[in-house]
Amino acid sequence: xxxxxxxxxxxxxxxxxxxxxxxxxxxxxxxxxxxxxxxxxxxxxxxxxxxxxxxxxxxxxxxxxxxxxxxxxxxxxxxxxxxxxxxxxxxxxxxxxxxxxxxxxxxxxxxxxxxxxxxxxxxxxxxxxxxxxxxxxxxxxxxxxxxxxxxxxxxxxxxxxxxxxxxxxxxxxxxxxxxxxxxxxxxxxxxxxxxxxxxxxxxxxxxxxxxxxxxxxxxxxxxxxxxxxxxxxxxxxxxxxxxxxxxxxxxxxxxxxxxxxxxxxxxxxxxxxxxxxxxxxxxxxxxxxxxxxxxxxxxxxxxxxxxxxxx
Amino acid sequence: xxxxxxxxxxxxxxxxxxxxxxxxxxxxxxxxxxxxxxxxxxxxxxxxxxxxxxxxxxxxxxxxxxxxxxxxxxxxxxxxx
Numbered sequence: 388x389x390x391x392x393x394x395x396x397x398x399x400x401x402x403x404x405x406x407x408x409x410x411x412x413x414x415x416x417x418x419x420x421x422x423x424x425x426x427x428x429x430x431x432x433x434x435x436x437x438x439x440x441x442x443x444x445x446x447x448x449x450x451x452x453x454x455x456x457x458x459x460x461x462x463x464x465x466x467x468x469x470x471x472x473x474x475x476x477x478x479x480x481x482x483x484x485x486x487x488x489x490x491x492x493x494x495x496x497x498x499x500x501x502x503x504x505x506x507x508x509x510x511x512x513x514x515x516x517x518x519x520x521x522x523x524x525x526x527x528x529x530x531x532x533x534x535x536x537x538x539x540x541x542x543x544x545x546x547x548x549x550x551x552x553x554x555x556x557x558x559x560x561x562x563x564x565x566x567x568x569x570x571x572x573x574x575x576x577x578x579x580x581x582x583x584x585x586x587x588x589x590x591x592x593x594x595x596x597x598x599x600x601x602x603x604x605x606x607x608x609x610x611x612x613x614x615x616x617x618x619x620x621x622x623x624x625x626x627x628x629x630x631x632x633x634x635x636x637x638x639x640x641x642x643x644x645x646x647x648x649x650x651x652x653x654x655x656x657x658x659x660x661x662x663x664x665x666x667x668x669x670x671x672x673x674x675x676x677x678x679x680x681x682x683x684x685x686x687x688x689x690x691x692x693x694x695x696x697x698x
Numbered sequence: 699x700x701x702x703x704x705x706x707x708x709x710x711x712x713x714x715x716x717x718x719x720x721x722x723x724x725x726x727x728x729x730x731x732x733x734x735x736x737x738x739x740x741x742x743x744x745x746x747x748x749x750x751x752x753x754x755x756x757x758x759x760x761x762x763x764x765x766x767x768x769x770x771x772x773x774x775x776x777x778x779x
Contacts, residue, residue, distance in 0.1 A: 593757065593760070597744075597745050630738070
């Protein structure tokens with residue numbers, strides 16, 4: 388018995404910040420933005436839009452004819468920038484806005500860039516243990532709530548967005564099975580990406596970079612070895628889109644071809660836990676793909692890798 | 699391992715990081731920034747140096763490393779210590 392990813396809805400707010408303009412204000416070159424950071428634009432939510440609104444829009448954007456909101460019996464919202472002060476949990480607010488069943492489980496998980504992979508693992512275990520049939524895994528972490536426009540380390544990276552993955556025990560055929568995973572934490576690095584007492588995001592980029600560059604290849608390789616696979620058995624590696632530079636660095640260190648390690652953050656930025664499902668949404672129905680590796684890394688410091696296989 | 703031994707290795711690492719940038723071992727007083735290396739390049743360089751020389755460079759130490767000579771001297775001191 389396993390759980391399948393049936394469809395993914397993506398929501399990006401329509402407003403954009405011109406990242407080249409913003410970079411110019413920091414004295415950063417266009418080359419640096421294009422070739423190192425990646426985002427030329429940053430998606431930004433409207434001031435009145437709440438995290439739950441992004442989540443609801445992502446669910447509304449699930450494009451699958453047999454998806455039935457009334458049949459949803461589990462809702463997990465991954466965010467560290469919840470509605471209000473986080474009490475009540477954002478998933479309860481999303482539950483109400485969507486009018487989900489009274490017998491639907493709903494809870495939040497507090498994770499950043501590794502959150503989607505953790506969420507898949509949690510959703511699979513939860514659904515299988517307790518017999519849930521249709522779980523929504525939502526990622527919605529609008530960093531515009533905590534990014535200070537004048538902070539050079541963070542103001543040119545992050546964009547707002549949300550995704551909603553429909554996970555089901557029944558499959559319609561050709562769906563992606565949630566597979567084996569590995570997890571890691573380096574809690575001593577928690578201070579390298581945090582919100583300070585003034586409510587502003589602060590990041591030590593070098594420390595996050597080193598963690599990701601060193602640990603991601605190790606974790607992915609350990610997962611592949613555990614499953615009796617080699618790097619060449621994986622069709623595509625969907626890495627968290629922290630920046631173009633970190634994705635390129637991990638790719639180089641693993642000796643992978645660029646076409647197997649996509650970079651897609653140019654038009655909206657690093658969307659935290661939504662970056663991997665956004666990559667995945669563009670590939671769910673690609674018939675050339677049979678096995679994928681997902682790897683998320685960041686705040687915590689936290690890392691999670693998983694294999695998805697088309698069944 | 700002396701600074702003069704480390705300098706050419708350092709130049710090779712920098713050329714590998716950014717093939718289009720001209721780096722000469724004799725330019726020990728030039729800052730990496732003036733050669734065109736940005737903050738992300740420096741993060742990549744520090745990681746390569748830590749792995750290559752089996753050393754650890756703290757954030758505080760890294761902030762004081764500006765020139766080719768600074769990097770070579772720091773590595774030489776750590777390897778001697």
